[in-house]
Amino acid sequence: MRQGHQSWVFPSKPVILGHAAIGGPFEAQGPLAEDFDTLHGDLMIGQESWEKAEKVLLEEACSKAIEKAGLAKEQINFLLAGDLMNQIISASFSARTLAIPFLGIFGACSTAMEGLALAAQLVDSQAADCVLAATSSHNGAAEKQYRYPTEYGSQKPPTAQWTVTGAGAAVVGNKGKGLRIAGATIGRVVDMGMTDPFNMGAAMAPAALSTIETHFRDFQLPHDHYDLVVTGDLGKVGHAILSELLPKHNVMVPLQRYIDCGKLIYGDNPNVWSGGSGCGCVATVTYGHLLRRMSAGEWKRMLVVATGALLSPISYQQGESIPCVAHAVAIESE
Amino acid sequence: MRQGHQSWVFPSKPVILGHAAIGGPFEAQGPLAEDFDTLHGDLMIGQESWEKAEKVLLEEACSKAIEKAGLAKEQINFLLAGDLMNQIISASFSARTLAIPFLGIFGACSTAMEGLALAAQLVDSQAADCVLAATSSHNGAAEKQYRYPTEYGSQKPPTAQWTVTGAGAAVVGNKGKGLRIAGATIGRVVDMGMTDPFNMGAAMAPAALSTIETHFRDFQLPHDHYDLVVTGDLGKVGHAILSELLPKHNVMVPLQRYIDCGKLIYGDNPNVWSGGSGCGCVATVTYGHLLRRMSAGEWKRMLVVATGALLSPISYQQGESIPCVAHAVAIESE
Numbered sequence A, B: 001m002r003q004g005h006q007s008w009v010f011p012s013k014p015v016i017l018g019h020a021a022i023g024g025p026f027e028a029q030g031p032l033a034e035d036f037d038t039l040h041g042d043l044m045i046g047q048e049s050w051e052k053a054e055k056v057l058l059e060e061a062c063s064k065a066i067e068k069a070g071l072a073k074e075q076i077n078f079l080l081a082g083d084l085m086n087q088i089i090s091a092s093f094s095a096r097t098l099a100i101p102f103l104g105i106f107g108a109c110s111t112a113m114e115g116l117a118l119a120a121q122l123v124d125s126q127a128a129d130c131v132l133a134a135t136s137s138h139n140g141a142a143e144k145q146y147r148y149p150t151e152y153g154s155q156k157p158p159t160a161q162w163t164v165t166g167a168g169a170a171v172v173g174n175k176g177k178g179l180r181i182a183g184a185t186i187g188r189v190v191d192m193g194m195t196d197p198f199n200m201g202a203a204m205a206p207a208a209l210s211t212i213e214t215h216f217r218d219f220q221l222p223h224d225h226y227d228l229v230v231t232g233d234l235g236k237v238g239h240a241i242l243s244e245l246l247p248k249h250n251v252m253v254p255l256q257r258y259i260d261c262g263k264l265i266y267g268d269n270p271n272v273w274s275g276g277s278g279c280g281c282v283a284t285v286t287y288g289h290l291l292r293r294m295s296a297g298e299w300k301r302m303l304v305v306a307t308g309a310l311l312s313p314i315s316y317q318q319g320e321s322i323p324c325v326a327h328a329v330a331i332e333s334e
Helices: A050-068 A086-098 A111-124 A139-146 A200-219 A235-248 A279-295 A313-317 B050-068 B086-098 B108-124 B139-146 B200-219 B235-248 B279-295 B313-317
Strands: A007-009 A015-023 A078-083 A102-104 A130-137 A166-173 A179-185 A228-232 A258-260 A301-309 A324-332 B007-009 B015-023 B078-083 B102-104 B130-137 B166-173 B179-185 B228-232 B258-260 B301-309 B324-332
Touching: A007 A111, A007 A200, A015 A050, A015 A279, A050 A078, A050 A086, A050 A130, A050 A139, A050 A166, A050 A279, A078 A086, A078 A111, A086 A102, A086 A130, A086 B086, A086 B313, A102 B108, A111 A130, A111 A166, A111 A179, A111 A279, A111 A301, A111 A324, A111 B102, A111 B108, A130 A139, A130 A279, A166 A279, A179 A200, A179 A279, A200 A235, A200 A301, A200 A324, A228 A235, A228 A279, A235 A258, A279 A301, A313 B086, B007 B108, B007 B200, B015 B050, B015 B279, B050 B078, B050 B086, B050 B130, B050 B139, B050 B166, B050 B279, B078 B086, B078 B108, B086 B102, B086 B130, B108 B130, B108 B166, B108 B179, B108 B279, B108 B301, B108 B324, B130 B139, B130 B279, B166 B279, B179 B200, B179 B279, B200 B235, B200 B301, B200 B324, B228 B235, B228 B279, B235 B258, B279 B301
Parallel strands: A078 A102, A078 A130, A228 A258, A228 A301, B078 B102, B078 B130, B228 B258, B228 B301
Antiparallel strands: A007 A179, A015 A166, A015 A179, A130 A166, A179 A324, A301 A324, B007 B179, B015 B166, B015 B179, B130 B166, B179 B324, B301 B324
């Protein structure tokens, strides 16, 4: 049910019954490698195009999450999925393979938490027993679609981010054992007039601030309520900006408890500039690393704030600035 | 709450408090012209690009629906919107203008009923007091993105459809006067292996059949329960196919009560081949023509089945067939 203007509290605390993260060869070299379920050694995943490879990643994440939940796909009521590809083809084609009733969603890199929030809402309101939320991205497919032909090898500024090749999925259910979803906050679109698609972190940080601020206000929570506040995917640049913005706006989240998925996934690797990005970044870091560590007892309460830059190549070419959005989901251990 | 495997029944019967349809110059020449709220004489709507024109159409539909609901935009909890543009920029940029917490959705031409179903679910489960569901398309923007450069003037086969320039929006609330939403069925992705993007009606008809069949089964309704069963947007070709498929599958919807938005919007105009299509087709026909006539008492119970072809130019170029989906919403007069 609603809490404040734009948040949901879930009295039944829907359970994350299964979660999975699939990655590519570059993710396999990163510091979070051991928290992936599967890591592929080949960027093509044995397919004939990057787009088809991304679809396989997403299908694998979905199948693995369902398997880990101990369910059959016929027991899942709805699939909530989206991705960065035009017309979210990775999600749509995966929905064809899985044959689960399908609600397509799009929030760029915020898609992961848009899906998880809606999944928990559907389960909490008894509109579903089980919902699968999933998203993906692929470095080759995204670069080709959003930027230059990959073969150019064009240089990028240090504020740019590296699109993650990976997919993450979670099965949310109304009973069973697992981490639980306590609430969610749906973001407004925030646009500070930034126009540089190679500096998404700076564009998205104000959207994250808006959603975090609203979340604490709607739930009337102390700012140190969460053991971990995680953004995805602001990268190093956006993380530094949000670390300044939070105290400036009197959101006194202890900064040592604030981390960003885009910073975590590749560690200090200088070849990724500001860090990771793409729907697959927050999805694999959350549904792989974070939920595993949380299940192991490393922390009890976590707020995941997925941020999305809602531009397209054509909106950029037509001189538009970059609208951004962030959705937050509160996850607790039992 | 859930009904059957993939349907929702809404015991509170959320109310359509306001609805609006905005069209372009070509729609103004069609037989439904008098049921639009605004008809623009200029395809550019005074903007410098088709994409920006589409955004204006969507913003106008949203503003008009909110105004007709007698509400201020600050009273709307969530905007559920999507469109055909890559990265649903029409919806995202409209969400920026409206500043309403935003959930981006995508189901190609099924987006209108995906949004209306989710809006009713959120209101019925008290996750929202008021939700705005909206979608749009623009002939110039869609042709440019999906097909050939418009200036080519390339010929099309008679199975092709004409993308509607228009936007539709509805405000769904938990109290007040208006038509009511009784239930919804979320579709599975159906793909019969069709690969011709100039024959969407044939590709989408089986998805509509699947959802209609499931809807009657989940709700255990007699097949003549609805005064009107409406698909959108199968066009003449798809309408004829579904009219054959329904009785073949023992779904005995009286065929004189079965109509299609793509057939209705341009009447017998031969220049649109099989009829209208695009997110704006089912949205303007439903939120303009159908709800107006229903409010005037012409019928009492209607099932709107919006169908979407979930292809992209790249999936087509890579030899994929066309996955399709359909979502159904049951609307009743008080």
